[in-house]
Amino acid sequence: MTAPGDAGHRSGRRARRTVEGVSVPSSAPPSTASAKPSRTPATTPAPAGPSTSTGTLDDVVDLLRGRRVAVLTGAGISTDSGIPDYRGPDSPPRNPMTYQQFVGDEAFRRHYWARNHVGWRHVHRTLPNAGHRALVQLEDAGVVTGVITQNVDLLHEDAGSRNVIDLHGRYDRVICLQCGRVISRAHLADRLDALNPGFVESVAGSVADIEIAPDADAVIEQTSHFVPASCEACGGVLKPEIVYFGENVPRERVDRAFALVADADVLLVVGSSLTVMSGLRFVRRAAKDGQPVVIVNRGATRGDDLATLKLDAGTSETLTALVDALA
Numbered sequence: 001m002t003a004p005g006d007a008g009h010r011s012g013r014r015a016r017r018t019v020e021g022v023s024v025p026s027s028a029p030p031s032t033a034s035a036k037p038s039r040t041p042a043t044t045p046a047p048a049g050p051s052t053s054t055g056t057l058d059d060v061v062d063l064l065r066g067r068r069v070a071v072l073t074g075a076g077i078s079t080d081s082g083i084p085d086y087r088g089p090d091s092p093p094r095n096p097m098t099y100q101q102f103v104g105d106e107a108f109r110r111h112y113w114a115r116n117h118v119g120w121r122h123v124h125r126t127l128p129n130a131g132h133r134a135l136v137q138l139e140d141a142g143v144v145t146g147v148i149t150q151n152v153d154l155l156h157e158d159a160g161s162r163n164v165i166d167l168h169g170r171y172d173r174v175i176c177l178q179c180g181r182v183i184s185r186a187h188l189a190d191r192l193d194a195l196n197p198g199f200v201e202s203v204a205g206s207v208a209d210i211e212i213a214p215d216a217d218a219v220i221e222q223t224s225h226f227v228p229a230s231c232e233a234c235g236g237v238l239k240p241e242i243v244y245f246g247e248n249v250p251r252e253r254v255d256r257a258f259a260l261v262a263d264a265d266v267l268l269v270v271g272s273s274l275t276v277m278s279g280l281r282f283v284r285r286a287a288k289d290g291q292p293v294v295i296v297n298r299g300a301t302r303g304d305d306l307a308t309l310k311l312d313a314g315t316s317e318t319l320t321a322l323v324d325a326l327a
């Protein structure tokens, strides 16, 4: 989901793919969703494909009141912080970079790192918004038990949320694909600056055209002279510690997220169109277990037919209202 939709690179060829085809990564096959036993007895009938119940804010408040809530967030919660949601209703389909592209193509990696080197600084400066802060208040009030986020921007942590699972990784860390060593993105930035003196400044002139993607990517055309860094310990290929399309979310992380959902009374999805299975599987599991699912998102989501309640609304305004009503 991290997808630097690579506007200038291959997009022509791949643009014909459907949104659905682009959005479903091989990282999380649907079969994993049913790998663990349901906590409900087999005699309990599965929710019989409930038609989506489009609700009001009051309906959501009524459903959440007195219940412990696990929250799943997507790019929609960060849009108010200035990080665009490429899957929002007003956004064109993006062509996510795949893990295979990153690993298999040195030129692609150079291009990627050049853009990332500019873009990550933008994410670094981004501040949490009212939606992030509201989730902190709801956690403090004992309403929210934890947050699973598909975002890599760390804005939940910055806001003060304590129990956060960064499902798709985090932008501030880099991992060596060969030896597994993890370093900070800030440390890598120093190295890249040393290897590419003046690079960031050289593209600053076109900064108005730089498009910032959710994974700290930025669109820059001239990157062929960029020198990427390799692992200081073993010379291996470095990759942001972010889960790409075609890559698995680490199993331990998935299990923790499933446990967080199972431990709560309700699953609240905020600002995600649930286009990737890595997030949708939590909705499927909750629905299968008879756990209420509430979705707050602008536009349709892939989980709408599994939701107990769907609220087509913005995240900041809705979460702020939930604080007023519940915290």
Ligand SMILES: [Zn+2]
Binding pocket: 176, 177, 178, 179, 180, 181, 231, 232, 233, 234, 235, 236
């Ligand atoms: Zn290494």
